[in-house]
Amino acid sequence: MNKSDTRLKRIMTAPFSVWMAIFVIVPIGLVLYYAFTSSEGGFTLENIASIWEYRGTYLISIELALVATVICLLMAYPLAYSISKMKARRQQTMVLLVMLPMWMNFLIRTYAWMTILEDTGLINTFIKFLLSLVGYEFEGFTMINTNGAIVLGMVYNFLPYMVLPIYTVLTKIDRSVIEAARDLGAGGMDVFTRVILPQSVPGIISGITMVFVPAVSTFVISKLLGGGMTYLIGDIIENYFLGNTGEVNYNVGAALSLVLMVLILISMGIMNHFDEDAETNGGGLF
Amino acid sequence: MANNIIDLKNISVSFDGEQILKNMNLRIEDKEFLTLLGPSGCGKTTTLRIIAGFLQPDSGDVIFDGKLINGVPAHKRQVNTIFQRYALFTHLNVFENIAFGLRIRKTPEKEIKTAVSEMLELVNLKGFETRDINSLSGGQQQRVAIARALVVKPRVLLLDEPLGALDLKLRKDMQNELKNIQQRLGITFIYVTHDQEEALSMSDKIVVMNNGEIQQIGTPIDIYNEPVNAFVADFIGESNIVDGIMREDFVVDFSGNTFKCLDKGFGKNEAVDVVVRPEDVDVVPYDEGMLKGTVTSVTFKGVHFEIIVDIGGFKWMIQSTDEQFVGDNIGLYIEPDAIHIMKKSEYSGLYGDFSSYSEEFDELSNADAEEEENE
Ligand SMILES: Nc1ncnc2c1ncn2[C@@H]1O[C@H](COP(=O)(O)OP(=O)(O)O)[C@@H](O)[C@H]1O
Ligand SMILES: [Mg+2]
Numbered sequence A: 001m002n003k004s005d006t007r008l009k010r011i012m013t014a015p016f017s018v019w020m021a022i023f024v025i026v027p028i029g030l031v032l033y034y035a036f037t038s039s040e041g042g043f044t045l046e047n048i049a050s051i052w053e054y055r056g057t058y059l060i061s062i063e064l065a066l067v068a069t070v071i072c073l074l075m076a077y078p079l080a081y082s083i084s085k086m087k088a089r090r091q092q093t094m095v096l097l098v099m100l101p102m103w104m105n106f107l108i109r110t111y112a113w114m115t116i117l118e119d120t121g122l123i124n125t126f127i128k129f130l131l132s133l134v135g136y137e138f139e140g141f142t143m144i145n146t147n148g149a150i151v152l153g154m155v156y157n158f159l160p161y162m163v164l165p166i167y168t169v170l171t172k173i174d175r176s177v178i179e180a181a182r183d184l185g186a187g188g189m190d191v192f193t194r195v196i197l198p199q200s201v202p203g204i205i206s207g208i209t210m211v212f213v214p215a216v217s218t219f220v221i222s223k224l225l226g227g228g229m230t231y232l233i234g235d236i237i238e239n240y241f242l243g244n245t246g247e248v249n250y251n252v253g254a255a256l257s258l259v260l261m262v263l264i265l266i267s268m269g270i271m272n273h274f275d276e277d278a279e280t281n282g283g284g285l286f
Numbered sequence B: 001m002a003n004n005i006i007d008l009k010n011i012s013v014s015f016d017g018e019q020i021l022k023n024m025n026l027r028i029e030d031k032e033f034l035t036l037l038g039p040s041g042c043g044k045t046t047t048l049r050i051i052a053g054f055l056q057p058d059s060g061d062v063i064f065d066g067k068l069i070n071g072v073p074a075h076k077r078q079v080n081t082i083f084q085r086y087a088l089f090t091h092l093n094v095f096e097n098i099a100f101g102l103r104i105r106k107t108p109e110k111e112i113k114t115a116v117s118e119m120l121e122l123v124n125l126k127g128f129e130t131r132d133i134n135s136l137s138g139g140q141q142q143r144v145a146i147a148r149a150l151v152v153k154p155r156v157l158l159l160d161e162p163l164g165a166l167d168l169k170l171r172k173d174m175q176n177e178l179k180n181i182q183q184r185l186g187i188t189f190i191y192v193t194h195d196q197e198e199a200l201s202m203s204d205k206i207v208v209m210n211n212g213e214i215q216q217i218g219t220p221i222d223i224y225n226e227p228v229n230a231f232v233a234d235f236i237g238e239s240n241i242v243d244g245i246m247r248e249d250f251v252v253d254f255s256g257n258t259f260k261c262l263d264k265g266f267g268k269n270e271a272v273d274v275v276v277r278p279e280d281v282d283v284v285p286y287d288e289g290m291l292k293g294t295v296t297s298v299t300f301k302g303v304h305f306e307i308i309v310d311i312g313g314f315k316w317m318i319q320s321t322d323e324q325f326v327g328d329n330i331g332l333y334i335e336p337d338a339i340h341i342m343k344k345s346e347y348s349g350l351y352g353d354f355s356s357y358s359e360e361f362d363e364l365s366n367a368d369a370e371e372e373e374n375e
Helices: A003-035 A046-084 A088-103 A106-117 A122-133 A147-172 A175-183 A188-199 A201-216 A220-226 A233-242 A250-273 A276-280 B044-052 B094-104 B109-122 B138-150 B168-185 B196-202 B220-225 B230-235 B354-360 B363-374
Strands: B004-015 B018-029 B033-037 B059-064 B079-082 B156-160 B188-193 B205-210 B213-218 B240-248 B251-254 B257-260 B270-276 B281-284 B291-300 B305-311 B314-320 B329-334 B339-343
Touching (some): A046 A201, A046 A233, A106 A122, A147 A201, A147 A220, A175 B079, A188 A201, A188 B094, A201 A250, A220 A233, A233 A250, B004 B044, B004 B188, B033 B044, B033 B196, B044 B079, B044 B156, B044 B188, B109 B138, B168 B188, B188 B196, B196 B220, B205 B220, B205 B230, B213 B220, B213 B230, B230 B339, B240 B314
Parallel strands (some): B079 B156, B156 B188
Antiparallel strands (some): B004 B018, B004 B059, B205 B213, B240 B251, B240 B270, B270 B339, B281 B329, B305 B314
């Protein structure tokens, strides 16, 4: 590589570097600054220390995000696998269908679930109607404002982010590698567990990352489908920055964000440990 | 009677309405080194896939060791394959790649260790156990692929252009090694290549294919010396192929002259194709020549000169260690045993005239030849 090459590279990457500096580095700097200063501006560890109060919220956030991620994975893998086995034309259609919901606004999609899950929503109305036909009075299920509804919202919103990376790695697996396995005596199950599954690990890691991170930090889903019954850490952070429920406090808000960021980084680190190759995929996000 | 390990009977295969293999019949003897040779797209890989079990023929029988195995899936056949692009397991290291087949068979760990290290020794990769597949060179990957297939002790090894991606020097070395391995293990190799030199130097038996049909089956010497038609004569080595008339047994007319030959059994005055190999033609003074012509091109090839001679409008290629010069009038002398007579076939007239020679060969001599022709 010669000098003009490196110069060209620098010029080409300049817009991105500037973008990164303004919208990633500076905000992180600000978060760090606010997290370690008091409202008067002096250095303090009080904000960080005050977070202990929210350990339960962190736990429930991580728990719900984990459940959603696992459900996404269990649903997405078989789906991605069967799509990758279809004829080329059908594959395109199926991928389009998977992505279709993403064309609609996130909020609208989530509001839609409200009207479906509500006590007087679509599902309950329908069941009540059916039971009334046989002369039975039914009060309806409580679905909205539960943890289940939050998890459902997460799974629904983030499922495509699990399907697509897994589908992509599955289609990239060389057909002749699968044939080589069969050639060496592997039946269908052995081919899957010894070749296809291990070779799709980078896609799985990518998918887990892309589902877990937005799920653990969401505040919209919990607000709309949790109805304030369950606060997730995203809600708490939002409250501190916007003052919805009390005073505005950037310092505690920043400290909460910082800890969340560190927790996410740690879990990504653990994930990538499972597969060094993932650095080019999921790991690259960070 | 030799023992056939594989017998292909009336195999036909079509893709998208196009017939790729046309009623193919092939017997493969146990422990032989058999090569499928033919131009790209002639159906070599398809033939291997049928034997390996990755493809079911539209019609015809695949018989292995006397038993019909048409419906037997690939993973239950005693046949292993070296794929065109190795197809190694990139998520496993060298040891685990080779151990793959044994693990499937639930071989005890101790035996796996012994077998893998034996294989690594066989393919000269000792000490590579924990190496990552992606860190290996093409030649080393090829060796892993060979070890991986051989460790499960196949009766037949299928090799699909295994050396195609290697450079010339390495290819020669690997040719020798493969031949050694085959002889040492005493198993059947079915080897696919489009490289005629490779086929000639390695094989016990060569099957020349074109357009999904077997053209000729024979030993390398048979195929080279006694090609059955113009396609085979042209594909295996260089050939001058001219129209001739068989006057009677051992006498043939071509290029306006009568020649003695060693061939017989043709009809009186039957039209035939006459093959003369470039290295079998002697250059003699103009007056003493059985054929007379003008040199139109000379290319130095190292061991010999490649000389194109215009004889009555038909361009002959001859190879001679004596240099000739463009524009020289020379005579050619052909011994009776240098002449090979073939029956007319669908390929008659398509091959063996070196007028279009420049297009078939490498660009360097191409440029030379064109310059000469423009003069
Ligand atoms: N799965 C397939 N679908 C359609 N055509 C195929 C398929 N496999 C091979 N062919 C066609 O069959 C012909 C022979 O292919 P192949 O056996 O791979 O040739 P070779 O190995 O001699 O180069 C080619 O024209 C190729 O395009
Ligand atoms: Mg091929």
